[in-house]
Amino acid sequence: MTDKTKTAAALVLEDGRVFRGAAFGATGTTFGEVVFCTAMTGYQETLTDPSYHRQIVVATAPQIGNTGWNDEDDESDRVWVAGYVVRDPARIPSNWRSTKSLDDALVDQGVVGISGIDTRSLTRHLRERGAMRAGVFSGDAVTDAAAMLAKVTESPRMAGAELASQVSTAQTYVVPARGERRFRVAALDLGIKSNTPRMLAARGIETHVLPANSSLDDLLAVEADGVFLSNGPGDPATADHAVGLTQGILERRIPLFGICFGNQILGRALGLGTYKLRYGHRGINIPVIDVATGAVAITAQNHGFALEGEPGKDFDTPYGRATVSHFCPNDGCVEGVAALDVPAFSVQYHPEAAAGPHDAATLFDRFATMMEGGN
The missing domain is CATH 3.40.50.880 (Class I glutamine amidotransferase (GATase) domain)
Structure with missing residues (x-):
């Protein structure tokens, strides 16, 4: 797993709120509806659940990736989430079934994520304001807040989406x-x-x-x-x-x-x-x-x-x-x-x-x- 702790990333919400952190998974840009998941286990099943298509999922559990990624727990043939938001990703996975790290699995499938942000604050914000459109930007894609927000507001809404x-x-x-x-x-x-x-x-x-x-x-x-x-x-x-x-x-x-x-x-x-x-x-x-x-x-x-x-x-x-x-x-x-x-x-x-x-x-x-x- 490459060290991305110095690669800047930002989660930009439709209402203008910005959370800054580090790149996790693939670097680049992704858009979707930002939602939070309260499960403390089962991140591989969550990520491969087709019901999460076009959603940026926030993990409320503080540590994610401890058991890595295996060949048995996929719920479909690919990762479907639009993006992944975590607080503290595991640096080294530890499980007898693990074949790679979560970070590597996200990179392999081109899933853009962000780590190192206050997911508790983000979750409270979404509970008060509701799920909304958002974008994750990392690496060269991180620009000024106004430019990133403009791209978020151009992205499609979930209401009315046939997926x-x-x-x-x-x-x-x-x-x-x-x-x-x-x-x-x-x-x-x-x-x-x-x-x-x-x-x-x-x-x-x-x-x-x-x-x-x-x-x-x-x-x-x-x-x-x-x-x-x-x-x-x-x-x-x-x-x-x-x-x-x-x-x-x-x-x-x-x-x-x-x-x-x-x-x-x-x-x-x-x-x-x-x-x-x-x-x-x-x-x-x-x-x-x-x-x-x-x-x-x-x-x-x-x-x-x-x-x-x-x-x-x-x-x-x-x-x-x-x-x-x-x-x-x-x-x-x-x-x-x-x-x-x-x-x-x-x-x-x-x-x-x-x-x-x-x-x-x-x-x-x-x-x-x-x-x-x-x-």
């Missing part, structure tokens, strides 16, 4: 069931993480992962026992194609399960609206309450948009009744919806975790039960 098609697979691929195959699932790839098909495979489910632009006929051609809507980036208000596919599945009463972006897609298909959260939910320590049971799960989350609705409130849809099934006690945000007259449900969080707690892993069992004909 799922940019991270989706180009061709259908199949992840086989582990052991005897019980079910076949068609998964619409809006930014799917690698651990999701693995979790399904462990339950005897063969997963056909389809591109985001697949037609309803493409999904039906799989002759699947169920349909899965994955996580993914961008504004759900732009996902009309996925919403239309979901409505076609609901009309045919095929069992359906969605997570994160997929939760917003199902919600829209049922008639709910969406809105942008002030700073979003990103981390692996976020509580969710199941309205029906009162049970609390600690969950992994990554979303900047949410569904409109009230916890526990039933509502009418073209497919019968539905309900807001889960919510976050921190802010009342909708964390799940369920159709009551057709076999469909979704959650805003990540039951596949990676990284994160396994409190919600039983939702995959619920999906399997639904495909068996249960509730």
Whole structure:
């Protein structure tokens, strides 16, 4: 790992706030929506999560990179974050699985970052002002604040951004069931993480992962026992194609399960609206309450948009009744919806975790039960 501690870098926020530090990862310029992630572990999974596409991620944990980078924990085939912001990067990684340092991994993939800034102050600023556009500038790209700010304000906003098609697979691929195959699932790839098909495979489910632009006929051609809507980036208000596919599945009463972006897609298909959260939910320590049971799960989350609705409130849809099934006690945000007259449900969080707690892993069992004909 090369010593970049003397290479100047700056994080410039849309509101004019500037944080100066040192280059980390690749040097140059990058733009995106700056957001903070409260996870204390799992930075490799975070960086390779397609849901973070076009976002500059701030790690609130003070030390990042201690375990280096390995060949096993990627959640996709590349790093998707637009940039990475850390306080104290590890100088020497130490883990038996490590094949390189985090810094080297970022350099290899051209990801521009910054280190040595007060991430606590930055996080407090984002909590007060909200997620916003930003730019990371390092090396020769660091100029005067006014010039850098002008470039930031020219960059695209997250609201109104259609990004799922940019991270989706180009061709259908199949992840086989582990052991005897019980079910076949068609998964619409809006930014799917690698651990999701693995979790399904462990339950005897063969997963056909389809591109985001697949037609309803493409999904039906799989002759699947169920349909899965994955996580993914961008504004759900732009996902009309996925919403239309979901409505076609609901009309045919095929069992359906969605997570994160997929939760917003199902919600829209049922008639709910969406809105942008002030700073979003990103981390692996976020509580969710199941309205029906009162049970609390600690969950992994990554979303900047949410569904409109009230916890526990039933509502009418073209497919019968539905309900807001889960919510976050921190802010009342909708964390799940369920159709009551057709076999469909979704959650805003990540039951596949990676990284994160396994409190919600039983939702995959619920999906399997639904495909068996249960509730």
